[in-house]
Amino acid sequence: MPHLVAQVAKAALPFQLALAAFALAFLATLASLWLPAAKDPKDRAYASARVLFLAGLALNAYLVVDLGLDSGRPPIKTHYESMLFFALLLGLLVVLLDRLRKVRILGAMTLVLILAALGFALHRQDIEAAALPASLNSGWFLPHATLAFGGYASASVALFLALLALRKPAGVAFEPGSFWGRALGAEDVDFVKLHRQWLRLGFLLLLAGLATGALWARSAWAEPWSWDPKQSWTLVTLLVYGAVLHMHHTELFKGRKALWASVLAWAFILMTTFGVGFLPTRSQSMHLYSDPPAPADAKDVKGIHPEMY
Amino acid sequence: MTDSLEPGTKQAAEAAARPFHLNLPLQAAALLGWCAAWMAAQSLLDHAGADPRRQILAFLAVSGALLVALSLRARRWAFQLFTSVPFAIAQLLFLAGAVAVGTFVPQELGPKDVQAHLGAAGGSDSAGFLLRHAHAGDLYHSLWFSGLLLLIAVSTLAVAWKKRPYPMHRVGFLLVHLAPTLILLGGLWGRFAGTRAFARLRVGEPAASFHVVAGADPAAWQETYDLPGFSVRLDRFHVDRYDPRLKLYAFVEPDGKGGFERDPKAYEARQGLEGRLPVAGARFKVDQVLPDAVDQGRWMENPAAPPNPALQVLLGLGDGRPIMGYLLPGDPGTSRFDEPGGRFGLVCRARFDTAEAAALKAPTREPGKLAMTYLGKTLEHEARPGTSWDFPVFSLKVVKAHRDFPFKAASKDIPPEIRGPWLELKLRTGDGQEAPIFLCARTPAFSDEANAKVLPPGMTLRYAMEGGEAPDRFALLTLEDQKVRLIEGGQVLRAEPITLNKPFVLAKGLSVTPMALLPHAEWVPDFRPNPEGGTSTPGRPALKITLTDPETGTSESRWLDAGAAAAGAPAGQVFLGGRVGLLFREQPAGPRDFRSVLVMQDAAGRELARKEVSINDPLVFRGHAFYQSNYDPRDPGVSGVTVVRDPGRPLTWLGFACLLLGTAWMFYLKPTLKRRAEGKGA
Secondary structure, X not given: OHHHHHHHHHOOHHHHHHHHHHHHHHHHHHHHHHOOOOOXXXXXXXXXXXXXXXXXXXXXXXXXXXXXXXXXXXOOOOHHHHHHHHHHHHHHHHHHHOOOOOOHHHHHHHHHHHHHHHHHHHHOOOOOOOOOOHHHOOOOHHHHHHHHHHHHHHHHHHHHHHHHHHHOOXXXXXXXXXXXXXXXXXXXXXXXXXXXXXHHHHHHHHHHHHHHHHHHHHHHOOOOOOOOHHXXXXXXXXXXXXXXXXXXXXXXXXXXXXXXXXXXXXXXXXXXXXXXXXXXXXXXXXXXXXXOOOOOOOOOEOOEOHHHO | OOOOOOOOOOOHHHHHHOOHHHOHHHHHHHHHHXXXXXXXXXXXXXXXXXXXXXXXXXXXXXXXXXXXXXXHHOHHHHHHHHOOHHHHHHHHHHHHHHHHHHOOOOOOOOHHHHHHHHHHHHOOOHHHHHHHHOOHHHHHHOHHHHHHHHHHHHHHHHHHHHOOOOOHHHHHHHHHHHHHHHHHHHHHHHHHHOEEEEEEEEEOOOEOEEEEOOOOOHHHXXXXXXXXXXXXXXXXXXXXXXXXXXXXXXXXXXXXXXOOOOOOEEEEOOOOOEEEOOOOOOEEEEEEEEEEEEEOOEEEEOOOOOOEOEEEEEEEOOOOOOEEEEEOOOOOOOOEEEOOOOOOEEEEEOOOOHHHHHOOOOOOOOOOEEEEEEOOEEEEEEOOOOXXXXXXXXXXXXXXXXXXXXXXXXXXXOOHHHOOOEEEEEEEEOOOOEEEEEEEOOOHHHHHHHHOOOOOOOOEEEEEOXXXXXXXXXXXXXXXXXXXXXXXXXXXXXXXEOOOOOOEEEEOOEEEEEEEEEOEEEEEOOEEEOOOOOOOOOOEEEEEEEEEOOOOOOEEEEEEEOOOOOOOOOOOEEEHHHOEEEXXXXXXXXXXXXXXXXXEEOOOOOEEEEEEEEOOEOEEEOOEEEEEEEEEOOEEEEEEEEEEEOOOHHHHHHHHHHHHHHHHHHXXXXXXXXXXXXXHHO
């Protein structure tokens, strides 16, 4: 605990404020779910949650822009930067979804993931702005990383919606005053359909991320596809999500099985984002920008010097 | 792969009785069998000595024959299977699993390397057997993996065929299902007709032959690829680097003993920077930043500091320019000082040690080298006394090596150019005449001039001693018994009590005078801008900082030295009783880009094309793309270049485009187009 306090104290002031805003927004959302209508007739808890969420998002955006201006490059190089970028995209997508007012628990779920991302960023704070390796000095960097993280964020929204669809199948209604009645809102949202829409968006963005990565790899690594562990796991994730999309089109899996498959598929995003750095083949990867291999571990890959990938 | 293709069934009891094209467990088992069959086939082909090219040809031939057989004997069954959604799911998941497995085993290794990497698992037990025959070390190029890709291609084509015709709203579906085949065909074409090769190019030397990249080990790249009708020349290689930055790191959770946490707070070091340190709460202000500074500090007595005796001494060298310095017996780096002229050394120890005193003498030297330069060539000979160096018309005999001959006993001050070591030679010419030659190792120009009359015109002889100066005379100062001893050749010749301000004479003109003894010496740095401007005396960045504890009001002001770590000193300093650690260093200037100017030339050396290639910016010439891919940090004239020729690449890109466009079409254009088509129909 003292170490956590020290980590928070060492963080930049906008980070501390964003963290506080998101944490308070989360607590306010929970309060709005549990407080009986009689105790909060004007629904102030939820209004506060929305304001705090937007304030946190604005601070998060400021942090990302500030990191970019400070380093003079897209701020998506390190785990710290990537987590802030992911939190921003996820927050923006949920705001765009415009379901915060109607599906309260979606905001709470989003905030859990945003807080987890910021917690990880806190744990992996950058001591200083990292210089880009030569291969990342490319016009492909921003579109490729934005598409990939956009895919992760969309798939995360799809995860939340899949969980909600599992809780509230079509035709099921909750008491308006009950926890789930407040959590899911009065509107009869078709979560299965909404989930499928976000799943498709996530798949398309991940695919676009893969394609732009291949185009970039053609100029940086001399070939578009080299079975790099990061590339391979992105492909694995796409194949799994492709299978999940197909599951919605067969009676064998349609419904709860497909929804559970969608929930499980999200684990592959975690593996692609964090797990590749722990694989036994990490020394053969040219894509460990967040976790660069130790100098003793770094070696030429297909004739490419470690300082060049 | 299709929208609501299957009628299906909802009864779980019927699951086991489902037909094959709807039975996922059976399909998974069949896929496993399909892969196992290709694993066995590849092992047999390996055993038969078939190279990868022949193996893939055999694979295509057998697969083609199977497809023909299926279309002739079980067309309906096969079509039903390949177009079923459950089979698509099974294939996608199976392929995902296979790709994932390949990330757990180092790829593109030979069978022996796989065994070495896998350790015990790669041995003779069942796991090792499976890994070997699954060709896990080159999984993505194995036949069973190719078999999975072939099934995907066949399935998607079959589905595309089944869903005919293709009105506008279904075009996306067609594109998506054609894409895998296009990508795989592009890859196959590139594998057969393409190449990836590597060469280390040296500036100015054209190269037409590259090593084909095959496997992870560059030492195994034996096959060569010759550029067709042209060669590539490296004209220039350059590494762009980031500007170095001066950084100040604040460790706010130090343990007080110099142990600092992993993630300090970092600041851009600039004069005037001030703020409040997190956690510790102390305020700081950077008073001064000197990018190129020299330390003109000194040892000072600090009774509060731990015991660290230092003896201040004044050396008289007979030239009217005495040297002041400190000797610290507790520090190996500063407990001994050798006079630059090599005439004596000073050693300070806590206590006298007979064995150590006996070891204070010049080491037995190697005889050194005798070097002759004549007509632009240099020849070397061992300078061992008694040996002879014979030439057709004369010979040189090494007579004697003189450590300090012959002026040691001279009554006047000895100028450095005539001090030893010397080598005495005897020149004997073909007509029997002899002449002595003396070579001075310290100032060779002095002996060159003296020997010019004896040696043939244009010939020079030099005597090169290896290693630095090694004095044979020492003043040993010991603090416990407060004595200073004169030692020559390991023998104590004289001893006197240490008396402050009283010179101890070592030889005529040479003396050492103890000036002060500091029992608790502490180095107080005092950085000044480098007067040499960094040209001859190497300076380093230094920063002066003041820390104030707002609770107690105490303040500490100190210099931080960016070169401390390189000099072996503690990298960081603790402040405020160990509550804060500070480290100042110059962030290394890492590489930003690597640039090679490549010139394509024909056999006659005529320039055909020229471009500066860098990372992310290759040169494309006659279907070959040249990439900047390696360099030698120790040799700036070498650049590693990879050449790639891949005729299948356009097909691969077309496949990617179809997949992307088709997916977007299916998800976002199709509903609109479908509504419009239905509206028209109505």
